[in-house]
Amino acid sequence: MSYNAELDLKYVESKLTYYIYMIGLNPDNLDTMTIDTLIEKARLFSLITSDTVQHRSYIKDRYADSNDQYLYKDEPAVAFLRNQRISIVANIRRFWYLRQLALGAMSRG
Amino acid sequence: MDNANIYFSRVAKLVKYESVETSQDMIDRTAAIKSYLDGLNIDKRKIAVGFDMVMWYFDIFARETSEWNQNFGSTYGGAACEQAFIFSKPAKSLLSYPAWNTGLAKLMNEKSDLTLINSYQLDLFEQFCKGDSTTWSYDTLSRQDAEDGDGGPFDFIAIHSYDVFHQPELVKSYFNMLNTGGILVIGHINNNNSLYEAEMEYTPFYEMHAALKEFENSRIYHDYTTAGTTFAIKM
Numbered sequence: 001m002s003y004n005a006e007l008d009l010k011y012v013e014s015k016l017t018y019y020i021y022m023i024g025l026n027p028d029n030l031d032t033m034t035i036d037t038l039i040e041k042a043r044l045f046s047l048i049t050s051d052t053v054q055h056r057s058y059i060k061d062r063y064a065d066s067n068d069q070y071l072y073k074d075e076p077a078v079a080f081l082r083n084q085r086i087s088i089v090a091n092i093r094r095f096w097y098l099r100q101l102a103l104g105a106m107s108r109g
Numbered sequence: 110m111d112n113a114n115i116y117f118s119r120v121a122k123l124v125k126y127e128s129v130e131t132s133q134d135m136i137d138r139t140a141a142i143k144s145y146l147d148g149l150n151i152d153k154r155k156i157a158v159g160f161d162m163v164m165w166y167f168d169i170f171a172r173e174t175s176e177w178n179q180n181f182g183s184t185y186g187g188a189a190c191e192q193a194f195i196f197s198k199p200a201k202s203l204l205s206y207p208a209w210n211t212g213l214a215k216l217m218n219e220k221s222d223l224t225l226i227n228s229y230q231l232d233l234f235e236q237f238c239k240g241d242s243t244t245w246s247y248d249t250l251s252r253q254d255a256e257d258g259d260g261g262p263f264d265f266i267a268i269h270s271y272d273v274f275h276q277p278e279l280v281k282s283y284f285n286m287l288n289t290g291g292i293l294v295i296g297h298i299n300n301n302n303s304l305y306e307a308e309m310e311y312t313p314f315y316e317m318h319a320a321l322k323e324f325e326n327s328r329i330y331h332d333y334t335t336a337g338t339t340f341a342i343k344m
Contacts, residue, residue, distance in 0.1 A: 007227055039156050079311045083311040093157065098228075098229055101149070
């Protein structure tokens with residue numbers, strides 16, 4: 001048996017649909033959506049990135065100030081949210097890319 | 110010669126390794142694939158693809174001058190999976206990435222009854238990688254059926270972490286398709302070594318291992334060199 005583009009596209013779109021729902025958009029509009037819209041919306045899922053949290057180099061700083069209100073990169077909650085954000089953005093990009101490949105294969109006939 | 114090339118030139122002196130595919134073969138077929146993909150006018154802006162290996166793979170390896178094509182480390186990168194295949198002498202095998210590692214696909218085709226996953230990898234493989242000198246014989250399995258654990262049973266399964274990144278627990282479906290004594294090998298699993306950092310427990314890569322460890326009849330091994338390779342054996 002050879003590559004089946006229709007079956008592949010069906011799989012990829014089912015996964016992409018899942019993520020589109022997750023970020024609060026309607027997958028019925030998939031054909032008119034742009035990757036920019038999806039990624040910008042996905043990034044709102046968590047605003048915690050490597051750029052927006054503080055680095056903390058020394059353990060001795062950790063409890064230095066009991067009024068410390070900052071989030072730090074090594075806090076478990078920060079690590080969790082940051083990785084959730086990485087995953088959702090990566091998955092949307094990948095399935096968007098794989099959809100283009102499957103559509104390209106189908107266009108060859 | 111930079112440090113990486115010095116390091117790998119020394120490793121190359123230690124092993125007796127016959128690459129199934131030459132470096133030039135790999136560059137040639139990768140360049141052909143890149144040319145095809147460029148023709149699809151795929152959006153490669155940063156917002157669309159980031160720095161994701163899945164989407165840049167063929168750009169990286171298509172250039173003869175690429176650092177990745179200059180040292181033994183790249184050629185030898187798939188050796189951990191190849192070793193496991195040779196050790197286990199499987200009768201039936203499953204592979205998800207024949208366009209990335211056509212050498213491994215050739216070996217599996219020659220030494221076992223091969224099944225390939227129905228994905229873009231299969232499409233690119235069939236268009237650009239099969240070559241004229243090899244007689245190929247393989248079945249295909251859809252990703253839908255693979256994720257339902259509805260295939261096999263196999264004695265050897267080779268996938269990438271990218272195949273299950275969206276739902277790490279899917280490693281269980283692949284594991285369930287193994288015969289007793291079979292091996293599931295998952296490549297590219299250390300995410301550029303971030304798997305060994307403090308936040309490892311919050312990554313999908315860690316979840317894949319946790320899911321496999323839940324099986325009472327599993328043994329899990331991890332090779333932490335290069336891009337990381339995990340081996341799950343069904344006891």
